[in-house]
Amino acid sequence: MAAQDTEVVDIDGHRLKLTNLDKVMYPETGTTKADIFGYYSAVADAMIPHVRDRIATRKRWVHGVGTPDDPGQVFFQKDLDQASTPDWVRQVTIQHSSGAKSYPLVNDRATLIWLAQIASLEIHVPQWRVDRDGERENPDRLVLDLDPGEGVTLQDCAEVARLARAILTDMGLDPMPVTSGSKGIHLYAALDGSQTSDQVSAVAHELARVLESDHPDLVVSDMKKSLRSGKVLVDWSQNNGSKTTIAPYSLRGRFEPTVAAPRTWRELEAKDLQHLDYREVMERLSRDGDPLTGLSAGHASEPDRLSTYRSMRDAAKTPEPVPAERPEAGEGRSFVIQEHHARRLHWDFRLENDGVLVSWALPKGTPTDTKQNHLAVHTEDHPLEYGGFAGDIPHGEYGAGHVDIWDHGDYELEKWRDDEVIATLHGQPDGGLGGVPRRFALIRTAQGGDEKNWLIHLMKPDTEHGDASEPAKTAPGKAAPGKAAASRRRSPGAPITGTPVSPMLATLGSAADLHDEDEWAFEMKWDGIRAIAEVRGGRLRLTTRNGNDVTVTYPDLAGLVDLAGDHDLVLDGEIVTLNPQGRPDFGLLQTRMGLTRPGDVQAALKRAPAHYMVFDLLEVDGTKHTRDPYERRRELLFDLLHPAKNDPVQVPPAFDGDLAHAVASSKELGLEGVMAKRRDSTYATGRRSRSWIKIKHHLTQEVVIGGWTPGNGRRANTIGALLLGIPDGDTLRYVGKVGTGFTDRVLDDLAKKLGAHERKTSPIEGVPSADARGAHWVRPEFVGEVEFAEWTGPGRLRQPSWRGLRPDKRPDQVVRES
Numbered sequence: 001m002a003a004q005d006t007e008v009v010d011i012d013g014h015r016l017k018l019t020n021l022d023k024v025m026y027p028e029t030g031t032t033k034a035d036i037f038g039y040y041s042a043v044a045d046a047m048i049p050h051v052r053d054r055i056a057t058r059k060r061w062v063h064g065v066g067t068p069d070d071p072g073q074v075f076f077q078k079d080l081d082q083a084s085t086p087d088w089v090r091q092v093t094i095q096h097s098s099g100a101k102s103y104p105l106v107n108d109r110a111t112l113i114w115l116a117q118i119a120s121l122e123i124h125v126p127q128w129r130v131d132r133d134g135e136r137e138n139p140d141r142l143v144l145d146l147d148p149g150e151g152v153t154l155q156d157c158a159e160v161a162r163l164a165r166a167i168l169t170d171m172g173l174d175p176m177p178v179t180s181g182s183k184g185i186h187l188y189a190a191l192d193g194s195q196t197s198d199q200v201s202a203v204a205h206e207l208a209r210v211l212e213s214d215h216p217d218l219v220v221s222d223m224k225k226s227l228r229s230g231k232v233l234v235d236w237s238q239n240n241g242s243k244t245t246i247a248p249y250s251l252r253g254r255f256e257p258t259v260a261a262p263r264t265w266r267e268l269e270a271k272d273l274q275h276l277d278y279r280e281v282m283e284r285l286s287r288d289g290d291p292l293t294g295l296s297a298g299h300a301s302e303p304d305r306l307s308t309y310r311s312m313r314d315a316a317k318t319p320e321p322v323p324a325e326r327p328e329a330g331e332g333r334s335f336v337i338q339e340h341h342a343r344r345l346h347w348d349f350r351l352e353n354d355g356v357l358v359s360w361a362l363p364k365g366t367p368t369d370t371k372q373n374h375l376a377v378h379t380e381d382h383p384l385e386y387g388g389f390a391g392d393i394p395h396g397e398y399g400a401g402h403v404d405i406w407d408h409g410d411y412e413l414e415k416w417r418d419d420e421v422i423a424t425l426h427g428q429p430d431g432g433l434g435g436v437p438r439r440f441a442l443i444r445t446a447q448g449g450d451e452k453n454w455l456i457h458l459m460k461p462d463t464e465h466g467d468a469s470e471p472a473k474t475a476p477g478k479a480a481p482g483k484a485a486a487s488r489r490r491s492p493g494a495p496i497t498g499t500p501v502s503p504m505l506a507t508l509g510s511a512a513d514l515h516d517e518d519e520w521a522f523e524m525k526w527d528g529i530r531a532i533a534e535v536r537g538g539r540l541r542l543t544t545r546n547g548n549d550v551t552v553t554y555p556d557l558a559g560l561v562d563l564a565g566d567h568d569l570v571l572d573g574e575i576v577t578l579n580p581q582g583r584p585d586f587g588l589l590q591t592r593m594g595l596t597r598p599g600d601v602q603a604a605l606k607r608a609p610a611h612y613m614v615f616d617l618l619e620v621d622g623t624k625h626t627r628d629p630y631e632r633r634r635e636l637l638f639d640l641l642h643p644a645k646n647d648p649v650q651v652p653p654a655f656d657g658d659l660a661h662a663v664a665s666s667k668e669l670g671l672e673g674v675m676a677k678r679r680d681s682t683y684a685t686g687r688r689s690r691s692w693i694k695i696k697h698h699l700t701q702e703v704v705i706g707g708w709t710p711g712n713g714r715r716a717n718t719i720g721a722l723l724l725g726i727p728d729g730d731t732l733r734y735v736g737k738v739g740t741g742f743t744d745r746v747l748d749d750l751a752k753k754l755g756a757h758e759r760k761t762s763p764i765e766g767v768p769s770a771d772a773r774g775a776h777w778v779r780p781e782f783v784g785e786v787e788f789a790e791w792t793g794p795g796r797l798r799q800p801s802w803r804g805l806r807p808d809k810r811p812d813q814v815v816r817e818s
Contacts, residue, residue, distance in 0.1 A: 013768025407431030502686030741802030
């Protein structure tokens with residue numbers, strides 16, 4: 001064997017000899033064993049969550065898959081060959097009627113590549129996992145195998161998938177499709193693990209029967225081959241505890257290297273739908289991420305509440321917002337009532353609850369008399385973005401017609417049950433509710449046997465939950481403040497309390513994410529710490545992204561109270577410190593963070609004065625503006641704040657020009673990058689959104705410190721390198737170590753902090769033995785930030801350099817940025 005045909009690699013600390021790299025495994029396409037290693041390495045991060053802790057059955061083609069004229073021999077293997085299995089491969093022994101068998105668990109990249117090395121092209125797993133003791137758990141997902149009979153196309157399978165999706169969605173599940181890479185489509189849905197395999201199998205069998213009963217010309221549920229011609233078999237049997245299914249992202253042993261590829265529901269609509277090969281899957285994964293992410297996250301008890309909404313709309317045909325992301329839970333209390341001139345005029349009544357707008361259609365609108373109830377028909381949940389929608393839904397689309405916003409605002413919740421909701425709505429001064437609080441009760445009646453039928457009742461005022469006779473709140477800028485406000489400024493009230501506002505988060509991206517630059521505004525990205533500023537009753541409160549109150553740390557920003565004048569405001573911005581050249585200096589800001597003692601704060605204030613760059617306005621005098629579009633919020637911000645040129649608080653303008661010029665200006669100013677914000681976007685409190693895209697000049701990453709190793713030379717008695725991780729579900733996954741970018745003062749501070757948080761074992765999974773040698777482990781409670789060159793294939797930081805601690809972030813808020 002030629003030397004160049006063999007390579008010894010280190011994969012996450014495990015040495016592995018890869019042989020026969022040039023061997024052709026798929027003669028029809030010339031795909032080599034090296035290509036297979038490259039593929040499985042590229043998809044490992046996406047694939048492993050779907051196979052982790054599931055016993056793996058393998059199909060091996062030792063000499064390749066061959067050709068149609070000369071097929072290769074396949075070996076179906078369950079039991080491991082202990083003599084040739086590396087000792088680091090995790091195994092589980094399962095008792096069968098034929099005896100005990102040991103299976104590998106594909107829980108890491110090294111095991112996946114080892115299986116590829118022994119020509120295990122296909123990996124099959126059950127719908128259940130094992131626990132830490134190797135004991136079998138209940139299944140955490142349901143699967144339907146939609147298998148085409150003779151004369152049936154992949155498009156026919158897609159049609160059955162859509163029919164099954166409707167039923168599963170009604171069951172509270174969120175089905176996700178995978179084109180199998182062989183013939184048909186697999187449909188997965190996450191479960192909560194409360195049912196046995198037999199119970200799940202019975203449910204799947206009944207679902208298949210229902211589909212067959214409703215669509216006898218298209219669907220069959222019986223396994224007999226004689227019945228399958230011209231139909232799609234809904235194979236429910238793979239939910240049996242003894243059955244396995246090809247794993248998502250597994251190669252197939254076909255004559256061409258196709259893949260069991262996760263797909264989107266939009267893709268299943270394509271008339272030219274076909275199976276994907278490994279190159280297409282790698283490209284898609286790199287570009288779009290894993291469409292099947294929600295499956296391994298276990299969302300059965302938290303189904304995607306927008307799946308029904310999406311299934312009824314095509315974003316290419318309607319201007320309505322159709323977000324691709326699963327909604328995140330939230331605590332917002334916004335409402336909107338929309339006047340909908342559809343086939344029949346009605347009003348859509350929507351209350352924000354747990355990340356979505358729960359919706360009712362009111363044929364006669366809201367009642368105006370406490371003695372006259374109106375019908376309210378419960379409809380599908382809508383995305384929060386719908387709260388700002390007004391316009392025309394095209395003819396032929398669901399809900400076609402004109403939509404106007406009749407009123408909107410916030411509500412106080414009194415009761416929320418499955419059959420009753422009571423809330424007091426605070427609308428706009430010029431809104432349909434008349435500018436005064438209105439207290440409504442929604443009660444499910446199931447009139448006529450239809451669970452969707454509710455009634456809406458106007459309730460009498462309740463002094464505890466608002467008084468319908470009290471005047472409407474003054475809109476910002478509409479009237480001069482009264483004497484009470486002026487007096488309040490002279491004599492500040494009580495300190496601000498209550499839950500701090502959680503800021504909207506941006507998504508890391510590039511110019512490729514901006515399809516039409518005219519729809520975006522560009523701001524400079526400031527290199528500091530995010531802070532929400534609340535001015536209420538003549539007092540200021542500054543809170544960081546993780547809710548920490550840092551007001552006493554930055555007394556130099558107290559002038560924000562005077563700048564607000566007679567208004568109560570909630571603002572979003574970035575606290576920065578500037579170097580002598582007037583550019584943000586994150587290292588200098590580090591010397592201000594965490595200081596609370598007056599003497600320390602005053603000394604730091606003189607050494608490194610803070611500035612607050614305000615870029616958004618969330619609330620004015622008790623009226624929230626998070627549902628207003630970005631451009632409206634910016635107009636209000638510039639109307640209300642007029643800082644002097646040298647004021648510590650500034651309102652930087654958006655860049656007047658295209659992205660290229662904004663990026664060039666950012667570089668010229670020595671800034672971190674550019675923020676691109678959709679002009680029509682609302683403010684998604686506490687959520688990461690693609691309506692804000694951050695475009696950085698250099699890659700930075702927040703990390704969690706899990707340990708450190710001693711240095712050499714003058715650093716022999718202190719920290720030489722920090723061992724870093726990023727949360728991956730409940731696991732802190734190793735991403736590398738950093739040993740540069742420290743000053744002696746920083747090292748002393750880190751040693752003191754980490755020394756008080758020691759632990760005996762590693763909190764990070766996947767630390768190579770070489771990196772763990774001599775390590776001091778610490779509780780994973782400190783977040784830092786590094787700058788780095790790129791991500792390596794195994795998910796490591798290349799050439800990281802330390803930037804500093806991030807006390808404004810919690811470990812659970814850290815995500816992989818790129």
